[in-house]
Amino acid sequence: MSVHRVAVLALAGMAPLDLAIPLQIFAPRAETPYEISVCGPDSPVLTDSGFAMAVTSGLETLDTANTLIVPGFAPGALPRPFPQAVLDALVTAHDRGRRVVSICTGAFVLAEAGLLDGLHATTHWQYIDELEREHPAVHVDRDVLYVDEGDILTSAGVCCGIDLCLHLVRRDLGATVANQIARGIVAAPHREGGQTQYVPAPVANAGDTALADTRAWALERLGEPLTVAQLSRRAGMSERSFMRRFAEETGTTPLQWLMSARMGLARELLEATDHSVDVVARDSGLGSAANLRLHFRRTLNTTPTAYRRAFSRRVPSGRT
Known part of the structure; x- marks a missing residue:
């Protein structure tokens, strides 16, 4: 495979x-x-943790990389001003077709370089107001995990960087490889970027009934009709309590979560099997081939057949 340098x-x-x-x-x-x-x-x-770390190469590495990633800074550690040489190197790399990515408050570096002007972007929820105030030319999205603007991508706080990096792998190599990596690092299932980044109660309190088992049960039955009533009965809750708790734990609704999971399964089936589009639609719970095509067009701006053709042998090289 062609090397993709990060x-x-x-x-x-x-x-x-x-x-x-x-x-x-x-x-x-x-x-x-x-x-x-x-x-x-x-x-x-x-680092902001108080220890020093050796860096193996200088800014010239940005000239040979295909993807550039800027990590964030912990609360109170945002350095000012950012080195002008760094800002210039990022602009030059982007002008040459490099993909530029920020994690958490790394978005401030991209914004300072002018790379986010006129684009949608996000950062850690605690710094949303600051980003919006300091960089009014940026369209700041407040309640998302990450934003994909093609060759510039930004993520919200810390763990959302995992979601964004897995999203990049999914873009480059498809859902099968991204899910293999996610399983290897014991990461959460794929989360779409449009989910809310601030979840009020992400961890169950002692004695509460978490919904992880219910979601795992649903993932084993994506090809079957699944309703909120079924899921709430499985969780032993009323539908109203289930809906509220589901949103607290995942930042999305049960039906939106199911749709994302079914699309992920459909992508894996298209990549890893030779099943017909009708069979993929049935086995992923999306019903008909027409419905599968509709959702692929809406979410990925492509068709199932084109997706299969692209990811059966596509690898990233250069600009993606």
Whole structure:
């Protein structure tokens, strides 16, 4: 496979977890073409956790990378001003067709470079107001996990960086490979970027009934008709309580979650089997081939046949 180079930009005050996310997801694997490196203007770099980290290459690495990722900074650690050499290097790389990505408050670096002007973008919910105030030319999306603007992508806080990086793998290599990586790192199931980033009660309180088992049960039965009434009975709740608790745990509704899961299964079936479009539609719970085509057109702007043709042998190289 053609090599796809990923460069992670290490800046003073960065959050180590934000750096670790792309290093883990884009680590070299037999089924992927990724090569990843850490670059920056200085070495060593002092993280916001108080320890220093060696950087293996300089900003020149941005010229040879296909994807550039800017990690975020912990609360209170946003450095000002950002190095002008870094901002110039990001602009130059983007002008040359590189894909540029930020995790969490790394969006401030892209905004300072002017790369987000006129685009939709997001960041950690605690810094939404600050991003909007400091960069009025940016269309700030407040309640999303990540925003995909083609060759510029931004994510909300910390764990949303996992969602965004897996989304990139899904774009590059398809759902099967992305799901393999997700399972390998024990990540949550695929979450669409449009879900809300701030979930009021993401973890069940002691004695409460979490819905993880109900969701796992549903994932084993995506090809069957599933209703909110069935799911709520499985969870042992009233429909109203189930709907409220489901939104608290996932940031979306049961029906939206089911649709996302069924689309994910349909993509895997198209990539990994030679089943007809009718069979894929049936087995994924999307009903008819016409309905499957409708949802592929709406969500992916393509057809099931074109998707299968693209991801049966497509690998990322250069701009995606």
